[in-house]
Amino acid sequence: MEMRDFFTDLLELDSPWSVKEVAAKERVDVHLECGQTARFPCPLCGLSCPVCGCSPQKTWRHLDTCGKITWLHAGLPVVECPEHGKQQLPAPWAHADCPATLAFERWVTRLAEDFGDTKKAARFAGVEYALIRRILRRAASSGRRPAGARDSSLAPPSVEDIGGFGLAIPACGSSPQLNLFAQNDMSLVNRGIQAFKNLELEKAVELFEKHRSVYPKGYDISSRLAAAEFLLLGIWEAPAESSARAAYLCRLWDSFEDFVGADGIGRETFGAEIKGAFFARVIEAAESAAPAEGPSFLPGDIPLGYVLLQAGRYEEAILSLQNCIPKMPQSAALYGYLGDAYRGRGDYEVARRCYREACLIDPAAIDWRHLHDKDLRELKQDLLLEYGFDPELAQAWLPSHARIDGLFERKVVRIHDGLKEMVDEYLALEKTLSKEKSPLLAAKLFFRGMVLCENRENLKFIKTIDLIHVRRIMKQANPDLFDEFLERIVGWKG
Numbered sequence: 001m002e003m004r005d006f007f008t009d010l011l012e013l014d015s016p017w018s019v020k021e022v023a024a025k026e027r028v029d030v031h032l033e034c035g036q037t038a039r040f041p042c043p044l045c046g047l048s049c050p051v052c053g054c055s056p057q058k059t060w061r062h063l064d065t066c067g068k069i070t071w072l073h074a075g076l077p078v079v080e081c082p083e084h085g086k087q088q089l090p091a092p093w094a095h096a097d098c099p100a101t102l103a104f105e106r107w108v109t110r111l112a113e114d115f116g117d118t119k120k121a122a123r124f125a126g127v128e129y130a131l132i133r134r135i136l137r138r139a140a141s142s143g144r145r146p147a148g149a150r151d152s153s154l155a156p157p158s159v160e161d162i163g164g165f166g167l168a169i170p171a172c173g174s175s176p177q178l179n180l181f182a183q184n185d186m187s188l189v190n191r192g193i194q195a196f197k198n199l200e201l202e203k204a205v206e207l208f209e210k211h212r213s214v215y216p217k218g219y220d221i222s223s224r225l226a227a228a229e230f231l232l233l234g235i236w237e238a239p240a241e242s243s244a245r246a247a248y249l250c251r252l253w254d255s256f257e258d259f260v261g262a263d264g265i266g267r268e269t270f271g272a273e274i275k276g277a278f279f280a281r282v283i284e285a286a287e288s289a290a291p292a293e294g295p296s297f298l299p300g301d302i303p304l305g306y307v308l309l310q311a312g313r314y315e316e317a318i319l320s321l322q323n324c325i326p327k328m329p330q331s332a333a334l335y336g337y338l339g340d341a342y343r344g345r346g347d348y349e350v351a352r353r354c355y356r357e358a359c360l361i362d363p364a365a366i367d368w369r370h371l372h373d374k375d376l377r378e379l380k381q382d383l384l385l386e387y388g389f390d391p392e393l394a395q396a397w398l399p400s401h402a403r404i405d406g407l408f409e410r411k412v413v414r415i416h417d418g419l420k421e422m423v424d425e426y427l428a429l430e431k432t433l434s435k436e437k438s439p440l441l442a443a444k445l446f447f448r449g450m451v452l453c454e455n456r457e458n459l460k461f462i463k464t465i466d467l468i469h470v471r472r473i474m475k476q477a478n479p480d481l482f483d484e485f486l487e488r489i490v491g492w493k494g
Contacts, residue, residue: 010065011072017092028065032074040089042081045186046219049079055088061100061127063107069126072101098134100127105135112136118385133382189219196224196270199277201232223260227270230259231278246285247299250307253278257369279311296324303334309341310370317341332358332365340372349409356408359399360447364392375407396443397478403450404484410454419458423465426452430473442477449474450485 004019007030013019016035023029039048054075062070077089093101100108112121112132122129192207208225211218234252238245253275260270286298286307297303305321308314321338328334339354355376358366371377379402383394402408413419426448433441449470452459456467475482 011093024065024068026068028068028070030062030070030072032072034074034077038077040077040079042079042084043087043089044084045081047081047083049081049087051077052080052086053078058091059099060091060094061104063101063103100131100135108132108135112385116385116388118382133378136385137378137381185215186219188214189221189224192221192224192228193273196228197273197277199231199274199281201228201235204228205232224270227256227260231256231274242285242288243299246282246307247302249278249282249285250298250302251300253282253310254369275310276312279307282307283311283313296320296327301328303337305334305341306337306367306370309337309344312344314341314344318345330361332361332363333367334358335361336366336371340370343372352408356399356402356411359402359408360411360451363395363398368395376402379405379407393439393443396440397446397481399447400443400450400478400481400485403447404481404488410489411451413451413455414458415461419455420462422448422451423459423462426470427464433473446474446477446481450489453485453490 003022003024007013007019007022011019011030013032016038017032018035019030020033021031023031034051034054036051038051040051041047042049054077057073057075060072062072064070072093074091076091078086079089081087090096093103095102095105098105108121108125108127111125112118115121115124118132118136119129122132125132188207188211192204192211195201195204195207205225205228208221208228211221212225231252234255235249238248238252257271286304298307303321303324305317305319305324308317308320318338318341321334321341325331325334325338335354335358339351339358342348342354343351351373355366355371355373368377368380376398380394380398383398383401384391387393387397399408403410413422426445429441429445429448432438433445452465452470453467453474459465459467471482474485
């Protein structure tokens with residue numbers, strides 16, 4: 001069998017994709033190409049469009065072939081849509097912006113689970129640790145592929161059903177066959193989407209239902225219709241009293257996010273479209289019931305600053321949250337919201353300091369579902385595997401990892417800035433740990449030990465703490481992380 005035919009079968013390629021060339025020496029390089037006469041759906045509207053070019057060559061790591069590292073190379077098709085212009089299509093064998101194939105991702109996920117250690121899995125697979133973490137994040141968020149399912153990631157079907165229009169398009173570009181309801185009329189849908197964005201929910205529902213009635217096999221509007229109906233019903237049931245209404249709407253938003261995310265309806269898309277208008281309505285309800293100086297909290301201890309933050313009014317959110325903190329100085333959630341507000345304003349360093357303060361109080365009390373810092377959210381997800389899929393333990397260790405990874409800066413604490421109070425708190429926690437042997441408490445103590453070690457020049461004025469003993473406790477709690485701390489933060493190499 002010719003090498004190109006072998007890899008065509010191995011990769012389960014169908015037209016319009018084919019193997020152009022294979023080079024096999026120290027490694028295997030498989031070059032793929034797409035037929036220039038093919039037609040594909042526009043990724044934005046689903047309209048069948050001709051290929052008008054291709055992207056620069058991209059490369060993906062694939063499963064090894066006969067013990068040799070294998071790479072796929074291809075330029076991705078670009079289609080010309082009459083409404084959206086030129087659009088590059090995703091690779092059918094890989095997730096967007098991932099330098100590995102779906103098959104390789106599944107293998108690495110199983111490998112990491114078998115090892116129970118992402119770093120060992122990275123070394124075994126011969127890839128960067130960051131790539132393993134990225135793959136595991138995606139696997140955890142999207143769920144596993146069912147066992148025994150056919151790997152169709154490299155086999156795009158020869159006939160496509162474009163966006164539910166009932167439009168059958170042979171991959172090589174022969175004449176499409178349209179059925180009676182295949183009209184690509186999006187006018188009702190677009191008007192409904194605009195009404196949805198404006199929070200004109202009754203109008204949105206009416207337009208979506210009309211589109212579905214007129215074009216039963218047209219663009220599938222069921223997800224948007226369900227989202228609009230959910231919010232419409234929730235708002236109808238809101239209490240009439242203004243302050244209670246504002247707090248209710250905040251809880252409704254959380255329920256809405258859960259609803260649109262539960263079945264993959266589109267939490268990120270639908271939430272982003274409507275969030276500003278929704279929280280503007282919450283603010284109206286809060287302000288109509290507020291005294292002249294404005295409330296700090298809504299019923300249920302919901303800070304008004306959180307509402308302003310979600311509405312994108314960052315300057316007002318910062319002032320409101322700063323006013324709340326003296327009333328609840330041990331609220332990790334407040335510091336997390338304040339970090340988000342600074343981040344929204346573009347003050348990323350100040351934001352990270354706020355997140356660090358929130359973690360010093362209690363990482364588990366941060367509102368992670370709304371946290372704006374993607375790096376911290378991803379680190380939280382990464383640590384699940386490292387700590388046995390125990391979310392509480394992963395959260396407890398997150399601030400120490402964030403400091404070692406450079407997400408958090410050194411916390412400078414001077415004598416008059418609360419260093420003695422921090423030492424007293426550390427000693428009290430150490431005493432409790434000696435009695436309870438709690439892994440969560442050990443993680444909390446480790447991070448405080450890091451802070452104290454990084455303020456050793458000021459600790460000479462405090463005689464109640466012994467840094468040698470602090471480091472001993474840290475090493476007992478997490479030897480590997482302690483070694484990383486010494487090497488990457490303190491600068492000591494073993």
